Amino acid sequence: xxxxxxxxxxxxxxxxxxxxxxxxxxxxxxxxxxxxxxxxxxxxxxxxxxxxxxxxxxxxxxxxxxxxxxxxxxxxxxxxxxxxxxxxxxxxxxxxxxxxxxxxxxxxxxxxxxxxxxxxxxxxxxxxxxxxxxxxxxxxxxxxxxxxxxxxxxxxxxxxxxxxxxxxxxxxxxxxxxxxxxxxxxxxxxxxxxxxxxxxxxxxxxxxxxxxxxxxxxxxxxxxxxxxxxxxxxxxxxxxxxxxxxxxxxxxxxxxxxxxxxxxxxxxxxxxxxxxxxxxxxxxxxxxxxxxxxxxxxxxxxxxxxxxxxxxxxxxxxxx
Numbered sequence: 001x002x003x004x005x006x007x008x009x010x011x012x013x014x015x016x017x018x019x020x021x022x023x024x025x026x027x028x029x030x031x032x033x034x035x036x037x038x039x040x041x042x043x044x045x046x047x048x049x050x051x052x053x054x055x056x057x058x059x060x061x062x063x064x065x066x067x068x069x070x071x072x073x074x075x076x077x078x079x080x081x082x083x084x085x086x087x088x089x090x091x092x093x094x095x096x097x098x099x100x101x102x103x104x105x106x107x108x109x110x111x112x113x114x115x116x117x118x119x120x121x122x123x124x125x126x127x128x129x130x131x132x133x134x135x136x137x138x139x140x141x142x143x144x145x146x147x148x149x150x151x152x153x154x155x156x157x158x159x160x161x162x163x164x165x166x167x168x169x170x171x172x173x174x175x176x177x178x179x180x181x182x183x184x185x186x187x188x189x190x191x192x193x194x195x196x197x198x199x200x201x202x203x204x205x206x207x208x209x210x211x212x213x214x215x216x217x218x219x220x221x222x223x224x225x226x227x228x229x230x231x232x233x234x235x236x237x238x239x240x241x242x243x244x245x246x247x248x249x250x251x252x253x254x255x256x257x258x259x260x261x262x263x264x265x266x267x268x269x270x271x272x273x274x275x276x277x278x279x280x281x282x283x284x285x286x287x288x289x290x291x292x293x294x295x296x297x298x299x300x301x302x303x304x305x306x307x308x309x310x311x312x313x314x315x316x317x318x319x320x
Contacts, residue, residue: 009143009151016139016152017159023136024163031117031133032167035066038115039087042068045076046093047101049150050157054093057161064165065174073101081105086113094118095137095153097125106130119160121153135160196283197276199317200297200307201227208233208305211240211264218243218263227310229294232267237304239296241267273298276307284314 035042042061046054054070061068071080071090084090090109094102097120106127109116118131121138128134137160143151168174207225209218211232221230222243232241243266251258251266258266273296274283283295297307 005145012141012143013152013155016156019140020137020156020159023138027133027135028163028167031135032164032171034115034117034133035089035164035168036171038089040085040089040114042066042089042091043071043084043114044068044091044093045071045073045102045105047073047099049154050093050095050099053154053157053161054091056158057091057093057165060162060165061168064169065172066165066168073099073105076105076108077101081108081112084109084112084114088112088114089117090114091117091119092127092131093120093157094125094127095121095150095157097122097127099127102127119157194280194317194319195276196274196278196280196295196297196309197307199280199313200276200309201225201313202297202307206305206308207231209263210235211262211267213263215258215261215263215266218266219248219258227294227308229308229310230263231271231296231305231308232263233305238302239271239273239298239305240264241269242271242294242296243267244294271296273305274309275300280309280314280317280319283309284311284319287311287314 042058044054044058045051051072058068058070069083071083092102092106103126106116116131117133117135118127119135119137120128121136122128123134123136123138128136137153137156139152139156141147142149142153205225207221207227207230209221209230209232211234218230222228228245230243231239232243234240241264243263247266247268248258251261256266272286272290272292274286276297276299286295287293293311295309296305297309298304299306
């Protein structure tokens with residue numbers, strides 16, 4: 001019984017979404033164009049469950065390049081209508097189209113010179129007739145067996161809001177990089193915003209030795225810099241090799257006198273490197289591909305090393 005009821009709810013809501021898709025017509029395009037030409041912000045308003053859906057729509061708009069805010073209609077008549085200015089676009093949501101708190105603020109919205117997009121389940125309702133553009137969300141039935149709790153209607157309204165947001169996103173040419181700017185604390189924001197130069201160790205923290213330096217000095221540098229590695233440069237300062245903890249272990253296994261050997265004799269040649277302007281996520285990809293934990297950083301290809309980035313830096317930044 002429980003499983004059957006749950007499946008019935010999902011099917012009813014899925015059918016409502018499919019039916020909604022069939023209603024998308026030129027009025028949807030008009031709504032999108034109205035928002036695109038908006039000189040101000042988009043203000044979404046709704047009461048009760050419609051208000052909760054409206055808050056999510058406003059949030060999605062804002063995070064995808066369409067500045068938006070939510071207005072509680074009951075608070076609107078007590079001063080919050082001051083957030084609406086001429087040139088704004090108001091999206092008013094009411095399933096019945098007759099919600100008292102919404103209808104009370106409609107004359108003021110018109111008087112303020114804002115454009116109005118209405119979303120309702122009844123085309124002959126007061127709200128539907130008042131808007132500059134009306135977007136219907138007409139459902140066959142609610143998923144609630146009593147026909148009382150907003151279920152299919154709120155799901156369909158939410159989907160309509162997402163459709164508007166995505167259509168606007170596409171029309172604005174909104175990119176991943178733009179999305180990341182609004183989500184700097186999220187994983188995507190870090191992947192698209194953090195660059196190698198933001199995380200690399202540079203200056204005195206950069207472990208480097210000349211290729212003729214004895215390993216006793218190179219070991220001191222490896223230990224002092226705390227990264228378990230040192231780069232090896234030639235007389236011109238160009239990176240020609242790298243010495244890691246792994247190189248030292250392998251040399252000991254071969255019976256090499258690592259104290260008296262030179263850095264040039266101990267190093268692994270042609271180490272992987274990355275430009276400082278590259279995304280930190282690319283550094284992580286290189287490390288994973290070649291099973292390494294460090295990359296030396298240059299300003300230009302083949303240039304002298306200016307920094308080093310370690311896997312631990314990427315882990316701390318939340319990229320891995």
